Amino acid sequence: MFKGLVFLKTVFSYAKPYKGYIVFALFLMLLELTVELMQPFVIAKIVDDGIMAGDQERIVQLGILLIGLSVIALLSGIINSYYASHVSQSFSFDLRRELYGRVQSFSLATFNRFPASGLITRLTSDITLVQQVLFMGLRIMLRAPLLVVGSMVMAFVVNPKLAVYLVIVFPILLVFLYVMVLKGVAYFGFVQKRLDRVNRMVQENLQAVRLIKAYLRGNYESSRFSEVAGSLKFDTVKAFRIMEIVLPVLLLGMNLSLLAVLWFGASYIQTGGAQIGELVAIVNYAMRMTGAFSMFSFIIMAFARAKASSERIEEVLLAEDAREKEEQGAAQTVQRGEIVFDNVSFAYPGTSREVLRNISFRLKPNEKLAIMGATGSGKTSLLQLIPRFYDATDGAVFVHGHDVKNWSLRALRKTIGVVPQQSLLFTGTITDNLSWGKEQAVQEELADAAQKAQIHQTVVRFPKGYSTRVGQKGVNLSGGQKQRLSIARALVRKPSILILDDSTSALDVKTEAALWKALESEKATMLVVTQKIRTAKIADRILLMEEGMVSAYGTHEHLMKHSELYRQIALSQQEEEVDEYV
Known part of the structure; x- marks a missing residue:
């Protein structure tokens, strides 16, 4: 014994x-x-x-x-x-x-x-x-x-x-x-x-x-x-x-x-x-x-x-290679929001199938990129390489002019705001949840972020306002309210890169339009996963993905002329602009 x-x-x-x-x-x-x-x-x-x-x-x-x-x-x-x-x-x-x-x-x-x-x-x-x-x-x-x-x-x-x-x-x-x-x-x-x-x-x-x-x-x-x-x-x-x-x-x-x-x-x-x-x-x-x-x-x-x-x-x-690698690189001078994917391929650890293959594009500071594609085309996988949730298998990802592998994880992620596909809220008050974005944020900053996310008026109508308690996983809120609070939480930290992973799907047309208009004043490079042509149209560039590869890249007008897949998506959503190019 x-x-x-x-x-x-x-x-x-x-x-x-x-x-x-x-x-x-x-x-x-x-x-x-x-x-x-x-x-x-x-x-x-x-x-x-x-x-x-x-x-x-x-x-x-x-x-x-x-x-x-x-x-x-x-x-x-x-x-x-x-x-x-x-x-x-x-x-x-x-x-x-x-x-x-x-x-x-x-x-x-x-x-x-x-x-x-x-x-x-x-x-x-x-x-x-x-x-x-x-x-x-x-x-x-x-x-x-x-x-x-x-x-x-x-x-x-x-x-x-x-x-x-x-x-x-x-x-x-x-x-x-x-x-x-x-x-x-x-x-x-x-x-x-x-x-x-x-x-x-x-x-x-x-x-x-x-x-x-x-x-x-x-x-x-x-x-x-x-x-x-x-x-x-x-x-x-x-x-x-x-x-x-x-x-x-x-x-x-x-x-x-x-x-x-x-x-x-x-x-x-x-x-x-x-x-x-x-x-x-x-x-x-x-x-x-x-x-x-x-x-x-x-x-x-x-x-x-x-x-x-x-x-x-x-x-x-004692799990081997368990901790995230905390490299201490020389990435001190921040070029706000520049993102470069240089021939990037990626396979999840423990698997051999590449979910991303030879992805290359450049996004200038404060530009907005709309990412489109069918389910399983690799949109979320691509986004996860930017804050280094995973490392690219081949190629390199550059953020603010430096390879992400040379960044300190803490310094890198402090410049990034992430709104995941599934809106996650924690048990506590609305203020507690918004403060996740910036721990020392004052009430004015929280309210400003909520206004941009089109949730401020909803919150102030609650009996306890920003002191309203959120149930487990936001059970007492609608899907659209949870999405807007998640967006406000990301905006509070004033990120130079804002990642929105299909996080406006529950918003009506009017609210979403007001949201995008409010975000125009944000000095942030945005990557937005969306299935809506009307959202993609307002982006500076559109990245269309198919089976882990780039099917098309460019503006809405460019893709309407040169991408059959993009035109099919536009036709299925009955966009008025389709008639000009068909």
């Missing part, structure tokens, strides 16, 4: 700041254990030297000693529990904070390797299980085996002949415990993976609750959940069933030893080979060993689950 502790090395290294408290807690645990091991020995003396000898004074002296030892054990146990709780809670806080920070530092490629539900499980139940093991380690996990070993040693001190019968089955039980630890670790590791699946399904269903209700799929999703939860129950029961074998086997072995002690102890007393007090003491030690063994099944179960959990936590802590 102790060999398995090696696997917890990385996780438990976060307990090092509390090693002073740990040493003191272990000292108190050993003090409590020592006192407990002395008590049967003192009882044996009371019986043999006091009761059997009829020495009343000896009985009183040893009785006072026994009470004193009990008080010491009581105080040691209470103080030990206090320090064990302090260390385990502080350890779990530090570990959870480090793990969350590690996740935040992940590159998107690394983040995609771990399901969100699995990360949630690691940050919650896995850390809780490891925390419990640390507490138990300082309180009972070491105490139980030490009590067993100490009881055997003291039994030999009291009477070696009787002690032999007490320890005769111990090697067999030790091998049995080792085998059960190995089985337990394997089973509970599988249980944690099942728990990940349950969490993932719950997360998906809660996010899609409106869709489930609209399509009347509640019963179907409930049956799916029952199947997944049933698998978790089956595997958990199987794991616990294996672990439940431990206690009966241990108790059987100890009870057989105890019967042997009593049987042979009675004959030894008759022949003078043992005294009554010695038999009482060894029986007492046997009972303490039995009590310690009864804790072993619980300890093994906890250890097995914690070991499986610690390995899952280590996967995150």
